[in-house]
Amino acid sequence: MREYPERVATTTPSDSLIDDELLDRIRSRAAVHDRENSFPHDDLRELHEVGYLRMFTPVALGGLGFGLARVAREQTRLATAAPATALAINMHLVWTGVAKVLLDRGDASLEWVLRDAAAGEVFAFGNSEAGNDLVLFGSTTEAHPLPDGSYSFTGRKIFTSLSPVWTRLGVFGRDATDPSAPLLVHAFVDRSTTGITTLEDWDTLAMRASQSNTTVLDSAVASADRVFRKLPEGPSADPLIFGIFSNFEILLAAVYTGISQRAIELAVASAHRRTSLKAGGRPYAHDPDIRWKVAEAGIAHDAIPPQIEALAADVDGLVNHGAAWFPKLVGLKVRATESARFVVDQALRVAGGSAIYSSAELGRLYRDVVAGIFHPSDGESAHNTVANALLGPVPE
Incomplete structure (x- = not known):
């Protein structure tokens, strides 16, 4: 067993495991780990201390008894401070989420995973x-x-x-x-x-x-x-496959949505901070072009959290979407990651050239968000899944 000895916006859940002080500490370390290419041991230690690694484990087994919707919200919040920390912990949460999906559906084959997570093991x-x-x-x-x-x-x-x-x-x-x-x-x-x-x-x-x-x-x-x-070999209706896909895609969407949320916060701060000599020293927040870019970013971002919440709640509620589950899941992942890339791009345009400095948080988000295109399901696979659902498979 392993032992682990800037306030976010109004969407922050008041009952989050990650209070504002912890979030600030995690954010303060993110740039260092990125620069040094090092693992965030302190992040993991502090998250372990608040029960983060046992969120999916039922209370009766020593955990917090959270469902996927709550865990996704926590991951979005964490990603506003340290996307790479959130992405790494996603992998542990996927396995514990799979174990919970199976247990909720009467399959205890991975109950030991939930018990081990409560005991401090890292998956x-x-x-x-x-x-x-x-x-x-x-x-x-x-x-x-x-x-x-x-x-x-x-x-x-x-x-x-x-x-x-x-x-x-x-x-x-x-x-x-x-x-x-x-x-x-x-x-x-x-x-x-x-x-x-x-x-x-x-x-x-x-x-x-x-x-x-x-x-x-x-x-x-x-x-x-x-x-x-x-x-x-090949596609399978086994609940394991559904458990992996549902947790993987929804939690990925949550992480990249956290990047999107933070990018908007930084864009808003930049628009208020920067001033225009051409406009007599007025802040860029009054410039119609800047306002349009911030609004576009907000409109794109605003659509994604309700989709994450709805699909995650359906997993928690044992809703049976049948064959429609996989198009829904891959579609969410692609929309969330592509939306986040668009939002970060708009935020960069609002922030100006200072965002390309290596010390700029927004520049780091610009690099981190690009990783979203490589996670399964990628764009090609997702479009094939949705096309098959809508049009039927191409005859061989």
Whole structure:
């Protein structure tokens, strides 16, 4: 078990786990971690202390008993201060959110994840693979069955957020023991497992503090009791897939919406602070062109939080959208990330050239927000999903 020893706008929930003082401390560290390309250990420690890592765990199991809608609001708030911290913690929250989705639907196969989270364990996502555009429906990692029911995994996982601190890593791979019916095997490995190497290769343009290093698996063994799903290749109706997609897409949308919210706050502050010699020293907040840009950003941003809230509430309420769930989820992710990019761009235009200095918070948000285009589902995959839902699949 691992031990962890500027006020935001009017949308801040009064009952947030992150009070204004904690938010200010987290914000004060964000630029340092970005500059130094370092992991925000202090952020994680303080968030752990207020119960952040056990939000999804039911009260009866030692947690806070939050649903996805509440967790998404917390993540939006956190992202206004430190987007990379929020993105990294998303990966832990996705796994605990998956466990809650399953438990709410009568499947206790990952209840132990919720108990471990309450005990201080940190979960990370080891699914992404370079060149694997099948995402959860195929894998380039080899999953080899062992006689005692355990599996060894050999492959290379990219974008492993929380890589300096995770204690439990969710992985999956392809078991081709029967070539005519290969299986996708989902399991967890522990940090102490032999055959796991973390490469210190996370030196990126955006989301630097997430420290999403590459993880190399070389016959890393997951014990039989940590192997929790064996699914056929391809799309699956298993609740696990819904749990992963719903939590992943909604919480991603929440993080990038936090970036959007903060960008508007900074744009408003800049418009009031900057003055125009041409206009006799009046603030840019009185300039009609600047007002238009701020208003455009506000209009774009304002549409997204209600969509996050509504879809998350449907997950919490066990609403059955059937096959429509996946178009709704990928559509939300794309709208949220693209809207955030637009809002940050407008904010930059309002702030002026000072935003390109390396010390400028808005410049950092401009870099961080671009990472949104790379998370699943990307634009191409999302449009294919929605097109299939509306038009039907293209005949082979």
